[in-house]
Amino acid sequence: MQKATLFFLINLCFISVSAEAFQCRSLFSYDSNDFTRDRRLLKPHVISITQTAAKARTWIRNHLKMQVSEESSFSQRYESIKSLPMGFLIAAPGHNVLRNKKQIEDLKEYIKNNNQGDFSKDPILLNIITNQSGKIDSVDIWNAHHRLVAYQELNYQTISDISKSNMEILVNGVTSKGEKWSHYVPAAGLSAENLKKYPRVSEVSDVQPNTIKIPGDISNFSLSSETTLKDLGAKTQQKRIAVYFGTFDPVHEGHIATIKSIVKQLNIDEAILFHNMNPLHKPNSTSSYDRLQMLNLRIQNEDKLNAFQDDSGFIIKEFGKDLLIEQIKQKYATSEIYEVLGDDSYETLMGYGQIKPTDNRRYVVMSRESGRKVNIPPYLKQQIIEVQNDVVNGLSSTLVRKKIQNSEGIGDDLVAPEVLEYIQKNDLYKP
Numbered sequence: 001m002q003k004a005t006l007f008f009l010i011n012l013c014f015i016s017v018s019a020e021a022f023q024c025r026s027l028f029s030y031d032s033n034d035f036t037r038d039r040r041l042l043k044p045h046v047i048s049i050t051q052t053a054a055k056a057r058t059w060i061r062n063h064l065k066m067q068v069s070e071e072s073s074f075s076q077r078y079e080s081i082k083s084l085p086m087g088f089l090i091a092a093p094g095h096n097v098l099r100n101k102k103q104i105e106d107l108k109e110y111i112k113n114n115n116q117g118d119f120s121k122d123p124i125l126l127n128i129i130t131n132q133s134g135k136i137d138s139v140d141i142w143n144a145h146h147r148l149v150a151y152q153e154l155n156y157q158t159i160s161d162i163s164k165s166n167m168e169i170l171v172n173g174v175t176s177k178g179e180k181w182s183h184y185v186p187a188a189g190l191s192a193e194n195l196k197k198y199p200r201v202s203e204v205s206d207v208q209p210n211t212i213k214i215p216g217d218i219s220n221f222s223l224s225s226e227t228t229l230k231d232l233g234a235k236t237q238q239k240r241i242a243v244y245f246g247t248f249d250p251v252h253e254g255h256i257a258t259i260k261s262i263v264k265q266l267n268i269d270e271a272i273l274f275h276n277m278n279p280l281h282k283p284n285s286t287s288s289y290d291r292l293q294m295l296n297l298r299i300q301n302e303d304k305l306n307a308f309q310d311d312s313g314f315i316i317k318e319f320g321k322d323l324l325i326e327q328i329k330q331k332y333a334t335s336e337i338y339e340v341l342g343d344d345s346y347e348t349l350m351g352y353g354q355i356k357p358t359d360n361r362r363y364v365v366m367s368r369e370s371g372r373k374v375n376i377p378p379y380l381k382q383q384i385i386e387v388q389n390d391v392v393n394g395l396s397s398t399l400v401r402k403k404i405q406n407s408e409g410i411g412d413d414l415v416a417p418e419v420l421e422y423i424q425k426n427d428l429y430k431p
Contacts, residue, residue: 009399043296046201046270047239047332050227056088057138058420068150069135074176077128077169082160086152087230089126090129093223097333098146098232099234107150116163123168124148125160127183129219130172130247140220141229142170142183149233156350173216183214187319188326191224192311195318239332243325244340247397249273249285250294250423252415254395256302262340262364263304265387271340272306272328273299276313286428288313297418337361338385343374346384350377358382404429 044148066080098104111152112116122168125142141148156162173181187195187210193213214223244259249271275295276288285291292307299305315324325337339361341349346365349355355363363384374386395414403410410420423429 001383006380028140041305043300045133045331046408047241051231052087052228053090053221053226056090056228057221059088060084060136060139064136064139066136068128068136068171070171070174070178072171072176074164074169077171077176078134078159078164078167078320079127081126081169082158084139084159085226086148086156086158086161087233088139089148090138090220091145091225091227091229091232092143092183092185092189092220093225094186094330095141095145095232096223096227096330098149100146103146104150104153104334107147108154111150111154117186118164119144119147119166124162125168125170127170127173127216129217138219138221145172145229145232148229152229170216181216183216183218185214185223186210186326187212188330189225189325191315194223195315196355210323238336239269239334240267240336240338240341241328241332241334242266242268242338243274243361244271245274247285247293248273248275248295249397250291250311250400250415250419250428251298251399252395252419253413254391254393256298256305256416257306257391257393258366260302261389261391262338262366262387266338266385268304268338270304270306270332272308274312275310276311281359290422290426290428294419294422297422298416322360329360338364340364340366343367343372346374355380355383359383376413401429405431 005180042239050053064081064084068077068080072080104219107117122144124144127140128136128215129138129140131137149161159167168175170181170224172184175181184201184207186208187200190198191214198212198214201207201213241258244255246255248255255273259273262268273295275291292309295307299307315327325339329335334352337360341363343365346355346363357379364387365376365384366387367374367389369389372389374384376384376386393413400410400415402408403414404423415423
């Protein structure tokens with residue numbers, strides 16, 4: 001196994017994910033670009049994390065003038081980036097939040113008491129990404145994120161403050177000895193597009209499940225990492241994020257009333273609606289593209305509501321639902337994730353044994369009937385929250401479709417005007 005693999009695996013806390021036997025499928029009979037075809041309907045996330053990777057790259061391009069190549073010596077590489085502020089290092093994908101803050105304190109003690117510490121046998125891996133003319137475009141972290149945060153908190157300000165012996169500096173994934181290394185990252189850090197593009201690592205027994213192998217000349221930024229070392233070390237408040245899966249065929253006012261009620265009852269900071277979870281018993285659902293557009297139209301002016309724009313159907317099919325939840329946790333740098341379930345979905349999942357105390361989120365269950373209690377086993381009392389149903393209205397997507405097929409009138413209390421307009425314009429649900 002390459003040294004890069006060993007160095008990386010020692011320091012990087014991978015996300016361990018067990019594939020979940022989740023019975024669903026996704027209908028993607030259109031071009032993958034359809035997810036973002038109509039940019040007017042996309043809505044930025046309500047919760048924003050301080051993310052400065054773009055600013056860091058601008059600083060790097062303007063200030064690191066020395067050219068380097070894959071043939072450059074270690075000394076030349078070090079000289080080219082030694083003035084770089086520590087905080088401008090760009091974190092690897094899937095590293096929006098530190099997973100073990102106690103490790104930072106232990107590392108700080110070791111560094112303070114041991115003259116910077118000796119990490120020569122397990123050096124920090126930095127990767128310089130250059131453009132075609134050899135100018136530095138980005139400086140990425142490949143491993144040792146916790147160690148770098150520890151240095152930063154001890155007021156190490158630039159790369160030159162760290163001993164050369166504690167670092168290995170690559171250029172486009174090539175070491176100063178000419179060896180080509182690959183970058184190994186957790187799948188939860190990548191979009192569906194990149195998960196389709198790069199292979200999973202399966203041939204090495206000591207690599208964590210769902211590890212993705214990335215060529216060394218691919219920057220963290222191009223893999224959608226928006227987080228710098230400065231962001232990674234910042235003390236951020238945990239956000240409460242709800243995730244709400246549904247076919248939304250079409251989205252109706254019952255859906256919206258339900259999630260808004262849960263947002264209010266649990267003081268949720270942002271709720272994310274996932275549109276492309278097509279259960280097996282709904283094989284004739286409308287295209288994911290149309291359902292996403294209707295969902296985006298309906299929530300574009302709703303505070304604290306958002307829609308997931310990526311291919312969640314592919315992610316769940318290939319990697320399991322737990323990994324999708326990990327992606328959301330990374331996006332918001334939080335562990336406070338709540339999955340919203342109706343009582344029927346809850347009972348189905350319980351029947352399949354798919355709710356476990358070890359799951360990486362809590363579950364919120366709302367009964368479809370006011371006053372009906374949900375049966376929660378004692379061993380799941382800490383995992384499941386039952387909330388009051390204060391939005392009973394008997395609405396369903398089936399009712400909407402039947403009314404359209406029968407040419408019956410549909411009021412605003414059933415479907416929002418903008419959604420109805422989209423349905424009529426695109427001749428959806430006609431017999």
